[in-house]
Amino acid sequence: MNQIEIDSNTTSLRSIQEWFRSPIGTQVVDTEQLILDQILPGLFGYHLLQVGVTNQDLWGNSPIGHRFRMDLGDMADTGSAEVVGTADQFPIEKDSVDVLMLHHLLEFYESPHPILREAARVVIPSGHLIIINFNPVSLWGLFKMLPYIRNRAPANAARILPGRLMDWLTLLDFQIDRMVYGFYQVPILGRRQFKLPDFSQGLSRKMNWPLGGIYVIHARKQVGAITPLR
Secondary structure (H helix, E strand, O other): OOOOOEOOOHHHHHHHHHHHOOHHHHHHHHHHHHHHHHHHHHOOOOEEEEEEOOOOOOOOOOOOOEEEEEEEOOOOOOOOOOEEEEOOEOOOOOOOEEEEEEEOOHHHEOOOHHHHHHHHHHEEEEEEEEEEEEOOOOHHHHHOOOOOOOOOOOOOOOOOOHHHHHHHHHHOOEEEEEEEEEOOOOOOOOOOOOOOOOOOOOHHHHHOOOOOOEEEEEEEEOOOOOOOOO
């Protein structure tokens, strides 16, 4: 398997890592954490793996005992994870991970397909795949069209429509269990601090409007039926 290329090499990854440490980037991660806190308690197993563009652990509400992170060899910040690999080659055995979380990983590589195939390889039958992406069909997607920010994080993320991603997952024998949208603030890219909306109690959770700045897909790997031979 050939290693896939990164847009603008490590510059793109370094910029999104820095952005996630900014006030608004921190709020986005906090919103994503609130969504994951609603999903993870119901997912059980032995091993949870997180792979993404940030080294912040997002599994705090998971009941799984062994939770670990894989850093990417081309990431700017590495050294704190149990495993180091590449986006299309996880040093993980086939059918060995109960829950796999991909945190904005698909959006900063040339092609998401090798990453998804590798995810399908390592997740156990009936295991879970959680994908967190920016939502192109939102104010964030509109701001991406502005010429003076289109090359800045997070506007330089690839446009991956939720419907298209769900189609790709279906082809890889995943069943979509849940789609959650979040973060309805205007995507100001500066350093000003805004109040974080209360996802757990707010209207955004009750309505789940598809215009949130981020979306979270929870999918389950299907087990093929076996037809006995007479």
